[in-house]
Amino acid sequence: MSASAFSAWFCFVRASWRATLVACVVAMPCAGLCVAAEPGVTDDAIRLGMVNAQTGAAGGLGHGLRIGAQAVFDDANARGGVHGRKIDLVVADDRYEPDRTIDGTLEMIDQRKVFALFGYVGTPTTTAVVPIIKDAGIPLVGAFTGAMALRKPVIPEVFNIRASYEDETRALVDHFIAHDGAKRFAVFYQDDGFGLAVLAGTRLALQRHGLDVVATGTFRRGTTAVDSGLAAVLEGRPDVVIMVGPYTPIAAFMRAARHEGLKARLAAVSFVGTDDLLRLVGADGDGTLISQVVPLPQSDYGVIRDCARLIGRRFPEERVGVVNIEGCIDAKVMLIGLERAGPSLTRAALMQALESIRHLDLGGLTADLGADHHQALNAVFLTAIAHGQVTPLDAPAR
Numbered sequence: 001m002s003a004s005a006f007s008a009w010f011c012f013v014r015a016s017w018r019a020t021l022v023a024c025v026v027a028m029p030c031a032g033l034c035v036a037a038e039p040g041v042t043d044d045a046i047r048l049g050m051v052n053a054q055t056g057a058a059g060g061l062g063h064g065l066r067i068g069a070q071a072v073f074d075d076a077n078a079r080g081g082v083h084g085r086k087i088d089l090v091v092a093d094d095r096y097e098p099d100r101t102i103d104g105t106l107e108m109i110d111q112r113k114v115f116a117l118f119g120y121v122g123t124p125t126t127t128a129v130v131p132i133i134k135d136a137g138i139p140l141v142g143a144f145t146g147a148m149a150l151r152k153p154v155i156p157e158v159f160n161i162r163a164s165y166e167d168e169t170r171a172l173v174d175h176f177i178a179h180d181g182a183k184r185f186a187v188f189y190q191d192d193g194f195g196l197a198v199l200a201g202t203r204l205a206l207q208r209h210g211l212d213v214v215a216t217g218t219f220r221r222g223t224t225a226v227d228s229g230l231a232a233v234l235e236g237r238p239d240v241v242i243m244v245g246p247y248t249p250i251a252a253f254m255r256a257a258r259h260e261g262l263k264a265r266l267a268a269v270s271f272v273g274t275d276d277l278l279r280l281v282g283a284d285g286d287g288t289l290i291s292q293v294v295p296l297p298q299s300d301y302g303v304i305r306d307c308a309r310l311i312g313r314r315f316p317e318e319r320v321g322v323v324n325i326e327g328c329i330d331a332k333v334m335l336i337g338l339e340r341a342g343p344s345l346t347r348a349a350l351m352q353a354l355e356s357i358r359h360l361d362l363g364g365l366t367a368d369l370g371a372d373h374h375q376a377l378n379a380v381f382l383t384a385i386a387h388g389q390v391t392p393l394d395a396p397a398r
Contacts, residue, residue, distance in 0.1 A: 040115025041345050044081075046338065047088045049108030051101055051129075052121035052144070054093035057222055058246040060276035061323055062121045065144055066091055068307065068327025069119055069334075071314040076335055083343040087335075090114060096121065096222070096246070098128035105129045109136050116141060116350060118334060119327060122271075123147040123194035124221065133157050139351050141337070142330030144323075146269070146293070147197040151375050159337075159354050160375040161330045161367075168269045168291040169201035170208075171380040172242060175289070175393070177209055180265065182239040184214045188229050188253055189244035191218035198244040198269055214238055219245065224252040230260065238264045247273040251280035258284065265289070274383070274390050275321035283388035292381040294326050295364075296392055299381075303329060303363030333357070333367060333376060 040047035050069075052062035066089075073087040081087065090112050094100035101120070108114045109132070117133065117140040120126045126143045127150065133140050140158050143150060146165035150158050176182040187202050189195030195218065206212055215236020217229030226249060233241055241257070241264050243250045250272050257266070267289040268277070274290050281288075295301050297308055297320045307328035308320045318324065333354075338345070340353035357369045357376065367376040382393040 038115065038346050039109075039113040041085070044085055045088050046082065046085045046345065047090060047112065047114045048116055048118045048334075049105075049112060049114035050089055050091045050119045051094050051104035051108060051117070052091075052119060052125070053096040054091065056095035056097075057248040058096040058121060058273070059093075061144060061246065061271070061273050062093070062096075062119075064273070064275070064321060064323030065119045065121060065142075065327035065330070067315050067318050068311060068324035068329075069142075069331035070327075071307075071310040071324075072328050072331035072335065074314050075310050082335060082338045083345070085345075087338075089118070094125055096125060098124050101125040101128055102132065105132055109138060114138075115345070116334075116347065118142055119330060120144065123149070123197055124192045126150060127193055130155060130158070137347060139347055139354070141334050141354070142327075144326065145194070145271070146201075147193065148200075149193065149197065154372060154374050156351065158374060159333075159351075159369065161333050161377055162270075162293040162326065162375075163378050163380050164201070164375060165198045165269060166201040166204060167378055167380050168293070169198060169242065170205040171382055172267050172269075172289060172291050173202065173205035173209070175382055176240045176265065176267070177211075180239065182265070183211060184237060184239045185211065186215040186217070186233045186236045186238035186241045186264070187213055187244065188217045188219075188226075188233050188241055190221050190246075190249070192221050194221075194271070195244045198242070202242055219249055219253075224249045226253040226256055229253070230256050230262075233257075234260060234262065240265045240267060243268045243272070246271065247276040247280060251277060254281055254285060254288070267291070270322070273323060275319065275323060278385065278388065278390060281385075283385075285385040286387065288385045289393065290383050290385070290390065292322050292383055293377065293379075294322055294329060295381050296383060296390065297321060297325060299392065301364030303332070303365055306363060329362065329365070329377075332362060336360070336367075 077086040092104040121144040123145045217232035337354040341349040360367045
């Protein structure tokens with residue numbers, strides 16, 4: 001059964017179950033047997049569920065996101081938690097496969113009884129569970145994706161922290177046109193909702209300059225079969241190639257492109273996983289631009305210094321990087337929401353509390369949410385690989 005078909009079937013079954021529950025409550029108003037406390041909340045704990053890639057081709061992304069978030073939650077727990085409740089982060093590995101994301105989400109809601117979902121990774125994986133999330137009325141905070149499908153129209157239960165892929169591609173396109181005089185842009189992308197989202201953002205950015213994409217090439221998610229996609233890109237004779245995928249296939253494309261003599265500038269959006277990409281390509285990636293949705297670890301932002309301190313103290317074996325910093329920032333926003341929701345914690349109270357975060361300084365980054373705006377951050381930070389290291393390129397684009 002496909003991910004979309006399974007989601008539809010699940011929502012029908014859950015709706016039937018809820019109808020039975022309502023009938024039970026009406027029939028026995030004093031019994032108390034049919035009415036449960038808010039899932040995942042006890043006197044001393046709040047249980048959050050994270051379903052993302054801990055292994056596989058995108059495993060570094062899920063791992064990094066978990067490390068950054070866990071450092072923040074552990075620090076909060078050591079200081080007494082939120083209104084006396086400690087955060088319990090339950091993690092399941094979906095290997096960046098939507099069917100596994102569905103299974104993991106169902107388990108988190110129905111068996112693990114989590115209060116809220118947190119830190120999913122990817123567009124195809126996250127969008128696959130939106131029907132389940134909406135039907136359950138369970139909040140999802142801090143998904144590692146910039147897809148507009150999770151932003152417009154606003155999904156009441158979904159709270160995005162990071163900038164969108166439209167924000168990232170606009171920053172990249174504007175830079176290459178202004179600094180390189182580029183006119184011919186190609187896109188090499190993962191052939192699914194993620195890749196299409198970045199392709200759409202690139203086209204929108206180019207339209208502002210009276211341009212369009214000159215060539216596209218694709219690869220299938222979970223593979224490194226890049227040759228046919230590279231051939232399609234080469235036919236377009238591009239000045240710039242925007243690469244869309246996680247680090248493993250993108251590294252394969254970069255090596256193959258250089259072998260074929262491609263002279264175009266290369267760029268990638270943040271989902272590539274900068275630290276893992278550097279590990280694979282090193283100095284062979286020199287000159288590649290990568291858009292980031294958080295500042296680099298060496299940046300002089302208060303929130304970045306604090307995240308580096310928390311991660312270094314809790315996980316000294318981990319290298320502080322942009323992915324675990326993003327997990328740290330996501331967790332900080334989640335804690336703010338939980339604190340504002342008050343001691344009588346409900347899912348509705350958390351969602352209302354998150355929407356109350358307006359123009360809040362996190363330590364150099366401003367978080368802004370609202371009922372009609374479920375994306376907290378907008379800044380994009382352009383970086384470049386030089387001598388096998390990633391360095392900041394310029395001031396943040398907004």
